[in-house]
Amino acid sequence: MIDFLTQLGKTTRAAFNKLGRATFFLLHTLFGISDVIIRPRLLINQIYSVGVLTFLIITISGLFVGMVLGLQGYNILSDFGSEEALGVMVAASLVRELGPVVSGLLFAGRAGSALTAEIGLMKATEQLSGMEMMAIDPIKRIMTPRFLAGFISMPLLAALFSSVGILGGHLVGVGLLGVDDGSYWSQMQANLDFQDDIINGVIKSIVFGFVATWIAIFEGYDAIPTSEGVSRATTRTVVNSAFSILGLDFILTALMFGDQ
Amino acid sequence: MDEDDSIISTSLVSVRNLSFRRGNRVIFDNLSLDIQRGKITAIMGPSGTGKTTLLKLIGGQLCPDQGTVTVDGIDVHKLKRKDLFELRKRMGMLFQSGALLTDINVYDNVAFPIREHSHLTESMIRTLVLMKLQAVGLRGAAKLMPSELSGGMARRVALARAIALDPMMIMYDEPFTGQDPISMGALIHLIKSLNTTLGLTSIIVSHDVQETSLISDYIYVISDGKVAVQGTPAEIEASDSPWVQQFMKGEPDGPVHFHYPANDYVKDLFYSPEKPLKRPKKPGGPGFFGKKSSPPPKTAESKKSSRSRYHSQD
Numbered sequence: 001m002i003d004f005l006t007q008l009g010k011t012t013r014a015a016f017n018k019l020g021r022a023t024f025f026l027l028h029t030l031f032g033i034s035d036v037i038i039r040p041r042l043l044i045n046q047i048y049s050v051g052v053l054t055f056l057i058i059t060i061s062g063l064f065v066g067m068v069l070g071l072q073g074y075n076i077l078s079d080f081g082s083e084e085a086l087g088v089m090v091a092a093s094l095v096r097e098l099g100p101v102v103s104g105l106l107f108a109g110r111a112g113s114a115l116t117a118e119i120g121l122m123k124a125t126e127q128l129s130g131m132e133m134m135a136i137d138p139i140k141r142i143m144t145p146r147f148l149a150g151f152i153s154m155p156l157l158a159a160l161f162s163s164v165g166i167l168g169g170h171l172v173g174v175g176l177l178g179v180d181d182g183s184y185w186s187q188m189q190a191n192l193d194f195q196d197d198i199i200n201g202v203i204k205s206i207v208f209g210f211v212a213t214w215i216a217i218f219e220g221y222d223a224i225p226t227s228e229g230v231s232r233a234t235t236r237t238v239v240n241s242a243f244s245i246l247g248l249d250f251i252l253t254a255l256m257f258g259d260q
Numbered sequence: 261m262d263e264d265d266s267i268i269s270t271s272l273v274s275v276r277n278l279s280f281r282r283g284n285r286v287i288f289d290n291l292s293l294d295i296q297r298g299k300i301t302a303i304m305g306p307s308g309t310g311k312t313t314l315l316k317l318i319g320g321q322l323c324p325d326q327g328t329v330t331v332d333g334i335d336v337h338k339l340k341r342k343d344l345f346e347l348r349k350r351m352g353m354l355f356q357s358g359a360l361l362t363d364i365n366v367y368d369n370v371a372f373p374i375r376e377h378s379h380l381t382e383s384m385i386r387t388l389v390l391m392k393l394q395a396v397g398l399r400g401a402a403k404l405m406p407s408e409l410s411g412g413m414a415r416r417v418a419l420a421r422a423i424a425l426d427p428m429m430i431m432y433d434e435p436f437t438g439q440d441p442i443s444m445g446a447l448i449h450l451i452k453s454l455n456t457t458l459g460l461t462s463i464i465v466s467h468d469v470q471e472t473s474l475i476s477d478y479i480y481v482i483s484d485g486k487v488a489v490q491g492t493p494a495e496i497e498a499s500d501s502p503w504v505q506q507f508m509k510g511e512p513d514g515p516v517h518f519h520y521p522a523n524d525y526v527k528d529l530f531y532s533p534e535k536p537l538k539r540p541k542k543p544g545g546p547g548f549f550g551k552k553s554s555p556p557p558k559t560a561e562s563k564k565s566s567r568s569r570y571h572s573q574d
Contacts, residue, residue, distance in 0.1 A: 126356075126357050126359040129321065130361075132348075133319055133321070133353040133355075135349045135373075136345075136372075
């Protein structure tokens, strides 16, 4: 029992210790924003590797998720004779929940893991130490542009996911199952609220982008500089990001839609 | 002026009563040494004695538990981060791996510190970079990526980058490790010629005894966290310490035994396989000061870094 409590205490202390270091790291990263503004090229390069290269997986996933929603939604709605509500059902599901959450999970898996591995390997090959000895702050030079790139890219990717998903739902619902084209769009237009649905979805995607990128760059910077250490850090990025996104999604949903 | 004062005035780096620990392991115990201006000083010692750690302490990447490190009269560990970075602009460091940025080519690697720290035009940067690459004989490799370079070439590029800002001193971390004879010869020549022509002060951390002795003006041999012996290469060569002789000549057996302490050989051979082997009593051989040699550090993650405060120190 004593051993268990000792171990529990150690684990808890280690977790808080890491959270503290991650918070200071984040503050240091944010202090570097002024440097990135002076040299936007650094940010543009990272937006390409973090955002543009994640474009394909987001588009394809969004299409299939939308198509599945169209199919499942049609089956349920047709039982109640409300097939024309398919558009609003697909759009609300995507914009409110699936867009930010699924694109956040995909972002963590594709871009987050790549960020952790890249930064971890830079640490293992002494590139970060080398920068420090060249009097260049690696956090401002390496971490800040990557953090900003993730923060900016994620809401755009979530919007892309939702948009392609709505088209996927249209393809199946209207194109294959015969739902009226006008009803699909007009029901969506009439029932989706800009503030409640779209803005809340965008806020979620911004939060998920912030958290997933923070986890990714910190895990890379904190990685043990060996191949095994980088591998473990990459795994931690995906797992911790997934838990954080899903947990935060519940909290944000409760705050946004809890009183309706 | 007494002798000690004159040494301090001519020394660029002065380490005084330095103590440093990693966990319970003592790396340096009241270490003192001086690096003379304009000279090549070698720091040698067996693996795991903390030679690279000493360079990191001089560069301010680690903080000592006790003692001071002054570079050009400035106490490195009392500097604020901004001032430390200003000092580092005058210090070059050649890492064992080269530490080149792998996503940019040779030219951009050498141009990297110049672009970061100056407002020179691209044409002036080009001239400077080509001059530095010419100095290390790799002007023709300017457009190659680091992955296309051999180990020796990568270190020469890293050397060109280290001299890009015309530093007052360069620290070389194991520059000869894993080099073929031609690359090693090129590096030896470069270190010597750069030190002379640019008026640098060089610190070489190495356990390649012959190569380092060839170009060093002064040698410190470190063992058990202290300076075991110091002097010119000739003085070290003439040392009557069996430990130093074994180290300098690379003899497999001597005060540091070839065999890790073990139980009786014959008994071990005829021991019943069902019974586990007994653990030997002594974990290591003696160092210069007769202590047990410390085992090498377990993993790189255990490295303590006060400057890199967000790294795990578990």
